[in-house]
Amino acid sequence: MYDTIIIGCGAAGMTAALNILRNGKTVLIIEKDTIGGQIANSPKVENYPSIKEISGLDFSMQLFDQITDLGAEMELEEVLDVEKVGDIFKVVTNYKTYESKTVVIAVGAEHNKLNAPGIDKKGVSYCALCDGAFYKGEEVTVIGDANTALQYVLLLSGICKRVNLCMLFDHYFGDQILVDKVEKKENVFVYRELSLESVNGNSDMESLTFRNTKTNELVTIESKAVFIAIGQTPKTDIYAKLVDRNKQYIITNDSMETKTDGLYAIGDCRDKQVRQLTTAANDGAICAFNINKYLS
Numbered sequence: 001m002y003d004t005i006i007i008g009c010g011a012a013g014m015t016a017a018l019n020i021l022r023n024g025k026t027v028l029i030i031e032k033d034t035i036g037g038q039i040a041n042s043p044k045v046e047n048y049p050s051i052k053e054i055s056g057l058d059f060s061m062q063l064f065d066q067i068t069d070l071g072a073e074m075e076l077e078e079v080l081d082v083e084k085v086g087d088i089f090k091v092v093t094n095y096k097t098y099e100s101k102t103v104v105i106a107v108g109a110e111h112n113k114l115n116a117p118g119i120d121k122k123g124v125s126y127c128a129l130c131d132g133a134f135y136k137g138e139e140v141t142v143i144g145d146a147n148t149a150l151q152y153v154l155l156l157s158g159i160c161k162r163v164n165l166c167m168l169f170d171h172y173f174g175d176q177i178l179v180d181k182v183e184k185k186e187n188v189f190v191y192r193e194l195s196l197e198s199v200n201g202n203s204d205m206e207s208l209t210f211r212n213t214k215t216n217e218l219v220t221i222e223s224k225a226v227f228i229a230i231g232q233t234p235k236t237d238i239y240a241k242l243v244d245r246n247k248q249y250i251i252t253n254d255s256m257e258t259k260t261d262g263l264y265a266i267g268d269c270r271d272k273q274v275r276q277l278t279t280a281a282n283d284g285a286i287c288a289f290n291i292n293k294y295l296s
Contacts, residue, residue, distance in 0.1 A: 162189065
């Protein structure tokens with residue numbers, strides 16, 4: 001029996017673990033993929049207070065080391081169901097069932113996918129940090145218009161011959177400081193108002209065909225790889241009987257509490273306006289404060 005089970009090992013979940021452990025409670029973190037969540041794929045973090053610059057992976061591993069030193073337990077398993085029986089939660093994974101007094105849903109969000117002919121070809125990626133190095137010296141494309149897409153462009157522009165940035169709209173949705181950096185890159189070419197029609201080639205992609213949303217004209221761009229960064233959506237269906245949701249995002253109050261006593265939701269899976277590293281840590285700290293109060 002644990003005091004708290006945290007589902008998800010991203011910045012929000014680990015911050016919650018940090019503050020719960022510091023109050024002498026027991027914590028199990030269950031993660032189905034990798035430590036750090038989305039931020040682990042960020043090549044550079046420059047907007048976290050007191051840290052001028054750090055990779056998302058380094059940030060994640062430092063935080064993970066911090067909580068494991070305090071006694072956090074970790075299991076790499078997939079949560080299949082959560083139910084509350086009396087005052088106890090049962091968390092069912094693909095390996096076993098765990099019990100706890102409280103549960104924190106910190107599952108983050110998963111990459112939104114594009115559906116177009118050829119989208120399963122080799123060369124289609126949702127992580128430039130993971131796969132960008134495979135295309136050193138090549139022409140590549142990024143699809144997106146917000147911070148993640150802009151960061152991908154900056155990373156790839158340092159290793160690729162040419163980087164095409166294709167946006168669905170005619171303007172950016174990212175931070176101005178990133179926009180300015182992108183527009184100064186001589187090997188970056190920006191295309192606006194384009195919607196992906198197809199990924200072309202045999203087993204490996206060779207080009208991309210887009211449709212101009214204003215003129216309806218077809219535009220083909222040669223590219224060895226495409227990195228898709230069009231936002232994320234949380235997968236929260238298994239918690240639907242225990243929480244209220246707004247378009248898949250879990251609704252909480254300011255204390256991070258859901259409609260079920262002892263069940264909390266934090267980070268990118270929570271219904272809120274701003275989703276950044278700082279707000280993930282904020283959610284985790286507030287959640288931990290209220291869990292410690294609940295347990296005592």
